[in-house]
Amino acid sequence: MPDQTALSPSQEDYLETIFLLVREKSVARVKDIATRMGVHVSSVTGALKGLSAKGLINYDPYSYVTLTDDGELLGKGLARKHEVLRDFLIKVLSVEPETAERNACHMEHAVEPDVMERLVHFVEFVDRCPRAGFEWRKDIEDFCSRGGEPEDCAECVAACLKSTRSAARKAVAGDGPKRLWELEAGDKARVTRVKTGGPAMDRLSEGGVERGATLEVESVAPTESFMMIKARGYHLRVPRHAAERIRVNVERTRDDNR
Amino acid sequence: MPDQTALSPSQEDYLETIFLLVREKSVARVKDIATRMGVHVSSVTGALKGLSAKGLINYDPYSYVTLTDDGELLGKGLARKHEVLRDFLIKVLSVEPETAERNACHMEHAVEPDVMERLVHFVEFVDRCPRAGFEWRKDIEDFCSRGGEPEDCAECVAACLKSTRSAARKAVAGDGPKRLWELEAGDKARVTRVKTGGPAMDRLSEGGVERGATLEVESVAPTESFMMIKARGYHLRVPRHAAERIRVNVERTRDDNR
DNA sequence: CAAAAATGTTTGGCTGGACAAACAATTTTA
DNA sequence: TAAAATTGTTTGTCCAGCCAAACATTTTTG
Ligand SMILES: [Mn+2]
Ligand SMILES: [Mn+2]
Ligand SMILES: [Mn+2]
Ligand SMILES: [Mn+2]
Numbered sequence: 001m002p003d004q005t006a007l008s009p010s011q012e013d014y015l016e017t018i019f020l021l022v023r024e025k026s027v028a029r030v031k032d033i034a035t036r037m038g039v040h041v042s043s044v045t046g047a048l049k050g051l052s053a054k055g056l057i058n059y060d061p062y063s064y065v066t067l068t069d070d071g072e073l074l075g076k077g078l079a080r081k082h083e084v085l086r087d088f089l090i091k092v093l094s095v096e097p098e099t100a101e102r103n104a105c106h107m108e109h110a111v112e113p114d115v116m117e118r119l120v121h122f123v124e125f126v127d128r129c130p131r132a133g134f135e136w137r138k139d140i141e142d143f144c145s146r147g148g149e150p151e152d153c154a155e156c157v158a159a160c161l162k163s164t165r166s167a168a169r170k171a172v173a174g175d176g177p178k179r180l181w182e183l184e185a186g187d188k189a190r191v192t193r194v195k196t197g198g199p200a201m202d203r204l205s206e207g208g209v210e211r212g213a214t215l216e217v218e219s220v221a222p223t224e225s226f227m228m229i230k231a232r233g234y235h236l237r238v239p240r241h242a243a244e245r246i247r248v249n250v251e252r253t254r255d256d257n258r
Numbered sequence: 259m260p261d262q263t264a265l266s267p268s269q270e271d272y273l274e275t276i277f278l279l280v281r282e283k284s285v286a287r288v289k290d291i292a293t294r295m296g297v298h299v300s301s302v303t304g305a306l307k308g309l310s311a312k313g314l315i316n317y318d319p320y321s322y323v324t325l326t327d328d329g330e331l332l333g334k335g336l337a338r339k340h341e342v343l344r345d346f347l348i349k350v351l352s353v354e355p356e357t358a359e360r361n362a363c364h365m366e367h368a369v370e371p372d373v374m375e376r377l378v379h380f381v382e383f384v385d386r387c388p389r390a391g392f393e394w395r396k397d398i399e400d401f402c403s404r405g406g407e408p409e410d411c412a413e414c415v416a417a418c419l420k421s422t423r424s425a426a427r428k429a430v431a432g433d434g435p436k437r438l439w440e441l442e443a444g445d446k447a448r449v450t451r452v453k454t455g456g457p458a459m460d461r462l463s464e465g466g467v468e469r470g471a472t473l474e475v476e477s478v479a480p481t482e483s484f485m486m487i488k489a490r491g492y493h494l495r496v497p498r499h500a501a502e503r504i505r506v507n508v509e510r511t512r513d514d515n516r
Numbered sequence: 517c518a519a520a521a522a523t524g525t526t527t528g529g530c531t532g533g534a535c536a537a538a539c540a541a542t543t544t545t546a
Numbered sequence: 547t548a549a550a551a552t553t554g555t556t557t558g559t560c561c562a563g564c565c566a567a568a569c570a571t572t573t574t575t576g
Contacts, residue, residue: 010533030554040535045555047533062541062554093376106368115361118351268563288524298565303525305563320524320571521574530565537557544551 002055009109012078013037014047015056016108018065019075027064076234081108081116084233088123120233124214127188178250180217181227181243186254188216195245204242208232214251260313267367270336271295272305273314274366276323277333285322334492339366339374342491346381378491382472385446436508438475439485439501444512446474453503462500466490472509 007015017036021028030048034041052059056071067075085107089100111119177192191213196205208231209215215231226239238246265273275294279286288306292299310317314329325333343365347358369377435450449471454463466489467473473489484497496504 008532031552039533041554042536042556043534050532089373089376093373093380095373095376099370099372103369103373107365110364110368111361112357114357115347115351115353118353122351266562289522297563299524300526300566301564308562517576519574519576521572523570523572525568525570527568528566531563533561535558535560537559538555539557540553540555542551542553544549546547546549 003053005054007054007074011047011050011054012109013105014044015051015071015075016078016082018051018057018067019072019079022065022067022075027066029064033065078108080233080235081111084116084120084123085111087233088119091123092126123233176249177247179244180215180229180238180246180248181240183217183227183248183250184254185217185219187250188214188252189248189250190214191246191248193247198242200239200242201245204236204238204246207234207236209236209238209246215248261311263312265312265332269305269308269312270367271363272302273309273329273333274336274340276309276315276325277330277337280323280325280333285324287322291323336366338491338493339369342374342378342381343369345491346377349381350384374491382490434507435505437502438473438487438496438504438506439498441475441485441506441508442512443475443477445508446472446510447506447508448472449504449506451505456500458497458500459503462494462496462504465492465494467494467496467504473506 014033014037017033018028021032021036025032030041030044033039034044037044048057048059048065051057051071055068056074058066058068082104085104086100089095089104090097095103178189180189180191183189191209191211194201194205194210196202209229213231215229218228218230218235220227224240226237227243229236229238272291272295275291276286279290279294283290288299288302291297292302295302306315306317306323309315309329314326314332316324316326340362343362344358347353347362348355353361436447438447438449441447449467449469452459452463452468454460467487471489473487476486476488476493478485482498484495485501487494487496
């Protein structure tokens with residue numbers, strides 16, 4: 001049976017890197033892992049043995065590395081953690097992208113799942129609440145970079161009133177429920193109804209796509225056979241047939257985001 | 259000359275612990291450090307040598323440990339980092355105190371000063387912005403723990419309107435500028451004027467106590483010779499004579515915070 | 517004050533994670 | 547296909563941190 005002990009921060013980074021490489025090139029080479037992590041190849045070989053012993057990767061000397069199901073799952077979680085943290089730093093705290101990247105990759109080893117979920121919800125909140133949105137983000141940005149005069153907050157009230165207007169605009173944007181498949185890249189929506197059934201739908205439900213959830217369409221495949229969406233910080237692939245069984249209310253279209 | 263390399267996470271924890279012990283008991287004993295950190299005493303001896311080599315602590319075998327000026331400064335920064343992060347987790351994300359504590363003590367080694375300052379401002383923002391405040395925190399808490407129905411945000415607008423009232427109440431609370439020394443524990447205020455001069459005032463300016471800064475009175479010494487305040491996440495000791503030279507507008511009194 | 521208890525240090529041993537260099541396999545090139 | 551270049555592995559070495567046990571010092575107690 002595989003070694004059950006928790007991953008070390010170093011191991012987490014290796015697994016995350018492998019996950020990303022596999023996602024990109026469907027296979028990970030020792031050299032690539034070493035390059036990405038800025039580490040000697042011999043160190044990689046060592047790390048691979050450890051991850052293999054934990055049943056997270058398929059590893060045979062001199063051949064390519066792939067992920068086991070367990071590894072896939074764990075790796076996905078790690079990549080998500082990284083991304084959610086970076087999003088938080090950039091979107092909410094207006095930190096420089098490179099700094100955000102660096103800090104996120106250190107923080108990711110320090111936040112427990114519990115805290116992660118809160119953070120996901122919080123970033124979502126900032127993204128969605130009518131009182132929040134872009135105007136609000138600007139407020140914080142100003143507040144942060146200029147040292148924070150609270151007189152600025154008088155403007156908050158104005159922005160807040162505007163938000164009722166934006167809510168109205170939203171109602172227009174919505175224009176009644178649609179099928180997820182009808183949306184375009186950049187659209188944000190809320191799920192109103194899901195026709196369950198089938199493994200694809202089950203996977204989506206597990207990924208948090210259910211009544212009330214918010215999601216964003218990231219891209220539609222050129223072949224029009226599936227779309228990529230982001231929900232609860234996860235990137236999910238939704239096959240066309242599934243996207244046609246999910247009803248949503250559009251809350252913000254690509255153009256609303258400037 | 260002292261070893262100039264950066265502290266390791268472990269060393270940061272040792273220094274932070276020593277800082278806190280010195281603050282409490284004005285001196286740190288090996289045993290106490292070991293107990294607090296859940297570590298064997300022999301490990302502490304080793305760590306002390308490292309910190310001593312970096313010129314951060316005064317260390318003679320078999321005698322008490324104290325901080326050098328450099329160590330004091332660094333230690334204070336670390337304790338602050340820890341605290342700001344914990345505050346963020348608890349106040350903004352509504353994470354359980356123990357979880358917050360644990361995660362903060364891991365995250366603190368991962369955030370750069372830049373990000374820290376953003377976070378301080380952000381927590382301050384959440385604490386101060388009339389659009390924010392307690393009502394808002396409740397919103398997020400609900401949003402986070404209940405999975406986030408955005409319909410809840412209709413209430414946001416109501417809360418927002420209330421915030422103009424709270425702004426009005428604020429004006430009353432203010433009642434014109436006062437001397438910092440006249441405030442009580444729990445009062446929050448904004449600095450309007452500072453009579454500079456003297457080392458105590460200089461230290462406070464460096465600590466961020468200047469026109470426009472917000473601060474909170476934490477306690478007034480029983481002897482009435484100084485008060486402790488919190489500004490920009492720092493805990494500062496303000497001697498009476500200094501507190502009499504700082505003019506402030508009260509923005510929220512202890513009672514306003516329930 | 518001497519014995520006992522508590523506290524602190526040294527030494528040796530362990531692990532995880534990194535590197536360099538020598539070696540082995542695989543892929544590319546001529 | 548043989549040589550050269552690239553990629554991957556093994557081995558030996560180092561360093562940070564931790565512990566346990568033996569030893570040293572200081573403090574408490576009878
Ligand atoms: Mn990382
Ligand atoms: Mn990462
Ligand atoms: Mn820590
Ligand atoms: Mn800490």
